[in-house]
Amino acid sequence: VLGISEDWQKLYDFIAKNKSVISILNIHTSFDLKNDSKDSQLNYFLIASSEGILALPDAGDDQPVIIAASVNKSLEELSESYTKIAFNEQEEEVLKALQILDPSIKKIESFFLGKPNLYLKRKETKRLPISLFGEAINRLIEIIITLLLNPQKIIFIDEIENGLHYTAYPDIWKTLFRLAIELDSQIFATTHSLEMIQAFADVGLEYYPEQGAYFELARSPRTDKIIGIKRQLSTLEYALKHGNEVRGE
Numbered sequence: 001v002l003g004i005s006e007d008w009q010k011l012y013d014f015i016a017k018n019k020s021v022i023s024i025l026n027i028h029t030s031f032d033l034k035n036d037s038k039d040s041q042l043n044y045f046l047i048a049s050s051e052g053i054l055a056l057p058d059a060g061d062d063q064p065v066i067i068a069a070s071v072n073k074s075l076e077e078l079s080e081s082y083t084k085i086a087f088n089e090q091e092e093e094v095l096k097a098l099q100i101l102d103p104s105i106k107k108i109e110s111f112f113l114g115k116p117n118l119y120l121k122r123k124e125t126k127r128l129p130i131s132l133f134g135e136a137i138n139r140l141i142e143i144i145i146t147l148l149l150n151p152q153k154i155i156f157i158d159e160i161e162n163g164l165h166y167t168a169y170p171d172i173w174k175t176l177f178r179l180a181i182e183l184d185s186q187i188f189a190t191t192h193s194l195e196m197i198q199a200f201a202d203v204g205l206e207y208y209p210e211q212g213a214y215f216e217l218a219r220s221p222r223t224d225k226i227i228g229i230k231r232q233l234s235t236l237e238y239a240l241k242h243g244n245e246v247r248g249e
Contacts (some may be wrong), residue, residue, distance in 0.1 A: 070163075079117050080116060102133070198240055
């Protein structure tokens with residue numbers, strides 16, 4: 001027993017008072033950085049249930065990064081984050097990602113006109129505030145900017161399919177696989193979309209066969225407890241092709 005932090009106590013109180021909580025998912029990851037310093041091992045905790053994320057117990061200075069199921073950052077926050085991206089000379093990565101959804105976008109700019117905001121420019125048109133480009137553009141730019149600003153981190157993306165059209169899924173996965181490798185990050189994404197799972201399997205098997213895995217949470221008929229089922233990409237592809245049940249959760 002390592003002790004109970006204030007966050008843990010809040011979690012236990014929540015469970016005790018809320019009978020609607022059926023199951024709890026506790027993810028604990030540990031990294032050995034292979035050096036002799038006292039901080040050579042990093043530990044991350046994420047606790048969640050059907051009610052959403054319940055607590056993030058203290059894991060030191062490094063916490064996993066969570067991207068919510070809907071656009072989470074304000075326009076001011078996006079603009080400030082993009083300024084950091086531009087300073088790091090990574091703006092081309094953001095532009096390439098947005099061009100997956102709208103190839104006509106040629107430029108991204110950040111301006112302070114009363115308050116910070118991002119503007120997108122299509123070829124031969126005036127620049128327009130990003131808020132006019134719809135949920136998909138705003139969702140994807142938040143995901144890509146968050147990844148670029150958090151190298152060597154664990155990234156959780158909740159309901160990754162939200163706001164995105166299924167035709168863009170393969171190219172989005174190509175981008176996410178590549179950035180995860182280049183940034184030395186690990187991405188965990190949840191989805192209810194069978195098309196998103198299929199795109200993940202297709203892209204992973206063709207381009208990154210050793211870098212991906214699928215986890216399904218299900219209730220064991222034997223123990224009546226929630227268990228995690230891991231499928232390698234080849235096993236997932238077989239299940240998809242032969243109509244085996246893939247829950248997409």
